[in-house]
Amino acid sequence: MKATIRIGILVAIILTLAGGMAFAGDAICLELDGKLIETDVAPIIENSRTLVPYRALLESMGAEVSWEQEAEMATAILGSHRVQVTIDKTTAFVNGVTKEMDVPPRLINNRTMIPLRFVLENLKCTVDWNNDTRTVIINSPKTDGPSEIRTIAYEETDDSYRIIARGSEAIKNTRTFAYEGPERYGIDIFNAAFPDRVGSIKADNQVFSGVRFSQFDDDTVRIVVDLNEKVAGKVSLSEDRSEVYIDFDKPGSEGNRGHEGEDEQNPGEVNEDLQGILPELDWRATGKLIAIDAGHGGADPGATGKINGKEVLIERDLNLAIALRLHQLLDQAGANVVLLRDSDITMSLYSRPEAANTMNADLLISVHNNSAHNSTSNGTEVLYYDKVGIESYGITSKELAAYIQKELVAEIGLKDRGIINCPHLAVLNKSLMPAVIIEGGFLSNPDDLAVMLTEEFKEAYAVAAARGIINSLNAWADR
Ligand SMILES: [Zn+2]
Known part of the structure; x- marks a missing residue:
């Protein structure tokens, strides 16, 4: 009692x-x-x-x-x-x-x-x-799933060949994979059941010849696409997560990559200018969606760099210039990449991870530069937060941060402050995918600032970030 x-x-x-x-x-x-x-x-x-x-x-x-x-x-x-x-x-x-x-x-x-x-x-x-x-x-919910995959269909849209799997419940997570000889691209839908056990669709298009699907194990449904060439599909989910879409860009179409008029190359085609600058992106990773967030913007200037009391650099503008170049580099490398802002607009902090979540991005890269109350802090760091429940991405936030930091330090040459676990930052803890915040240098430090005012700094930052991202995607593809 x-x-x-x-x-x-x-x-x-x-x-x-x-x-x-x-x-x-x-x-x-x-x-x-x-x-x-x-x-x-x-x-x-x-x-x-x-x-x-x-x-x-x-x-x-x-x-x-x-x-x-x-x-x-x-x-x-x-x-x-x-x-x-x-x-x-x-x-x-x-x-x-x-x-x-x-x-x-x-x-x-x-x-x-x-x-x-x-x-x-x-x-x-x-x-x-x-x-x-x-x-x-x-x-409690009657069962913890599984989502019953009721139909798997194939359709042609204006710029893609699309496979749609419709489930009875929200789909928890998926994992894509790719094999060579013969080329296949596939997706595992976890916590899912396919009552028909096996099925297939014949599809004679430019990219693949057919789609096969089956109950792979007790709670995984596997869809395998028999490819005619080395192309990765792009996976997205409906808003309620009950439908999975796998899109293969039609050869010659712009797909959903890039921005109008930016370049005319075909998806998956690598720009020759990049030879020697960036590692080759494994074709199996080209479907992974990379969201790039240019920190601050519009009414939020971020940090400012001053010389003799006069403002000489605003973080908002610097971040945008770097993010635009990073986007261009990754796009030219054949990656599937999108910018959360491509102009000087105001975006709330929370809308950034939300936007990445809504578009089901696989990686979120936030481009920033640092400042401190003192003028002595200097150098480059990458912030991450390893969230629970994202193992299926095949790469963790911490690994992604380490790949990027290594390249930044080598390419920019500022002090190596390492990678730092930051659980309290919204961009890192509200996003559902591996995410990092890059802090290139300190606008508040005179030596860093002198470097950051140069064109070379922006180029080095973007190239290094692109390398780190490609290295992490390639590592994922090899797993
Ligand atoms: Zn910032």
């Missing part, structure tokens, strides 16, 4: 602390899959929404939960679904896409209290309320 008394005291404390919150009568019970669950802090009701301590409940249903102290953000992953909420903010991220809640999560008595229905329904649980017993009745 002691436990009950203690809970009673805690509830009293919450009531005292949480002035404006209405607490309706008796305690609220939580029932998960037919069993009552005990939480150390009792659920409360705010604006007709039930708030529950998130860790106790979610862990008892087998969800993976984590807490980021600086961002005050709680993350829950259950099966293929991920919900992220922040204390006192009504904006949540559901599978990386923003959604609004009626009431925000609260920090009460050192416990994160989350809006129960919002979080659980977005984790695909069902939530009911029994008013007589004052019990919240929760049922």
